[in-house]
Amino acid sequence: MDFVELNIKEREIKGKSASRQLRQQGLVPAVLYGGSDNTKIIQLKNKEILKIIQDGNRNAILKLTGLAKDTTAIIKEVQKEKTRDNIIHIDFQKVAMDTEIETAVAIELIGEAEGVKEGGVLQHSIRELSIKALPKDIPEKIEVDVSELEIGSAIKVDDLEKLPGIEVLTNLEDNVVSVVPPTELKEEEIAPEEEELEEGEELEEGEELEEGAE
Structure with a gap:
């Protein structure tokens, strides 16, 4: 290789x-x-x-x-x-090329879900798949076609294409991606004090990034 x-x-x-x-x-x-x-x-x-x-x-x-x-x-x-x-x-x-290793492979979604076209919201729950395989069998990424996903449906880990030489370590019953109904908040459900900051109130300033430890 x-x-x-x-x-x-x-x-x-x-x-x-x-x-x-x-x-x-x-x-x-x-x-x-x-x-x-x-x-x-x-x-x-x-x-x-x-x-x-x-x-x-x-x-x-x-x-x-x-x-x-x-x-x-x-x-x-x-x-x-x-x-x-x-x-x-x-x-x-x-x-070592003859020894299996555990690693994570990125999951890439392709296509536009049918449920999204109908107003649903796409939830990408698992972005990396934990696997065990020989180094030569590790894919660069795993593509998941979401085109046929409708509102209320999901693709589980167990639904993914089975790749030769790869043991999946992620829970097979976990949702990789799903389409859920849109959440609409009624205007009266939002308390007035939550709509904007009170006069004189300031957002806290974020901390500066610390240098990465080795």
Whole structure:
């Protein structure tokens, strides 16, 4: 199978201040763990990992180069800023091609539900499916066609297409997506004091984002 190559570099210094400096240089702090080796503190170019993700390779098997020996791994977790889409930290997990791993795969809805056309509201309850599979069998995403969903109907985990070599860990009875009737609030049900802030009242200012801990 094909691997997506990514160059990484081991780093000596860690901590919030060091991570902040890396990001200012266009680098992303990260960790690499798994297998019999100790966890490695690494760094990589922000533009390279962004390209991998944007090209649809979020769940691809990566060939990490730049250390003493090349390593196969997957992206386990991506931490982003709350207010922006900037990557602040990444966790990589080493994988062996002959060993199953547990991971999460994004669920993408396609089509327009019939119930939505009739005024219903689409509820996307599960956005990632927890699975167990060999690295080569992990899909980039799972597409779910919602075109035939009517008001009051749902697609459960057990209704999804069965993919070979994949064990689904998410509860099979959970709703992935459903269409519910529209909720209409009558004007008299809204208390006057809830319609707007009282004179002199202010919204609390949100806290600033703290730098991600490693």
